[in-house]
Amino acid sequence: MPTKCSMKLLLNYLCNLFRSFNCSMATTTGLESLVDQIISVITNDGRNIVGVLKGFDQATNIILDESHERVFSTKEGVQQHVLGLYIIRGDNIGVIGELDEELDASLDFSKLRAHPLKPVVH
Amino acid sequence: MLFFSYFKDLVGQEVTVELKNDLAIRGTLHSVDQYLNIKLENTRVVDQDKFPHMLSVRNCFIRGSVVRYVQLPPDGVDVDLLHDAARREARGA
Numbered sequence: 001m002p003t004k005c006s007m008k009l010l011l012n013y014l015c016n017l018f019r020s021f022n023c024s025m026a027t028t029t030g031l032e033s034l035v036d037q038i039i040s041v042i043t044n045d046g047r048n049i050v051g052v053l054k055g056f057d058q059a060t061n062i063i064l065d066e067s068h069e070r071v072f073s074t075k076e077g078v079q080q081h082v083l084g085l086y087i088i089r090g091d092n093i094g095v096i097g098e099l100d101e102e103l104d105a106s107l108d109f110s111k112l113r114a115h116p117l118k119p120v121v122h
Numbered sequence: 123m124l125f126f127s128y129f130k131d132l133v134g135q136e137v138t139v140e141l142k143n144d145l146a147i148r149g150t151l152h153s154v155d156q157y158l159n160i161k162l163e164n165t166r167v168v169d170q171d172k173f174p175h176m177l178s179v180r181n182c183f184i185r186g187s188v189v190r191y192v193q194l195p196p197d198g199v200d201v202d203l204l205h206d207a208a209r210r211e212a213r214g215a
Contacts, residue, residue, distance in 0.1 A: 097179030
């Protein structure tokens with residue numbers, strides 16, 4: 001049963017892991033600028049997960065803290081499912097967006113109707 | 123390597139990235155890396171009514187593996203230069 005202490009250790013280890021990678025390429029996109037920011041992740045199965053980026057690595061695996069999933073539907077408003085501390089594997093990630101909190105606060109989720117995103121087809 | 127170099131020269135241009143899940147994102151090309159992951163600034167989704175999922179996102183990182191097309195301004199491309207470079211690359215490989 002993972003304790004809160006061991007989860008914090010895991011978080012620290014993984015955060016240090018990304019810092020030890022040296023960037024040799026001239027243009028490295030890197031997610032470093034997004035660490036500790038609230039981000040919106042679109043996964044390959046069409047899910048939208050929002051949380052705080054805690055760490056990442058070269059394979060774009062990410063650690064997301066305080067995360068919740070936003071479920072869009074055409075029949076009812078946006079639902080939010082709380083998830084907590086997550087590691088999302090890089091090969092399942094499509095887009096990582098920097099969430100603008102002001103813009104986000106101005107949205108009325110109960111009124112939004114949309115089809116869920118399609119899954120990624122290679 | 124060729125397309126990595128090519129995209130590095132395109133930094134600053136307005137592009138539209140169409141993804142493999144049919145989502146299309148327009149923005150200014152901020153940076154690119156060896157995996158052709160793309161970072162866009164000032165982003166807006168092309169069909170905002172159909173895809174409200176990213177309404178509050180203004181800057182994003184797009185994983186290279188999920189890109190279907192990168193739509194470029196027609197005058198932003200030197201086709202002859204690209205053609206030459208591609209020919210050289212093909213010969214080398």
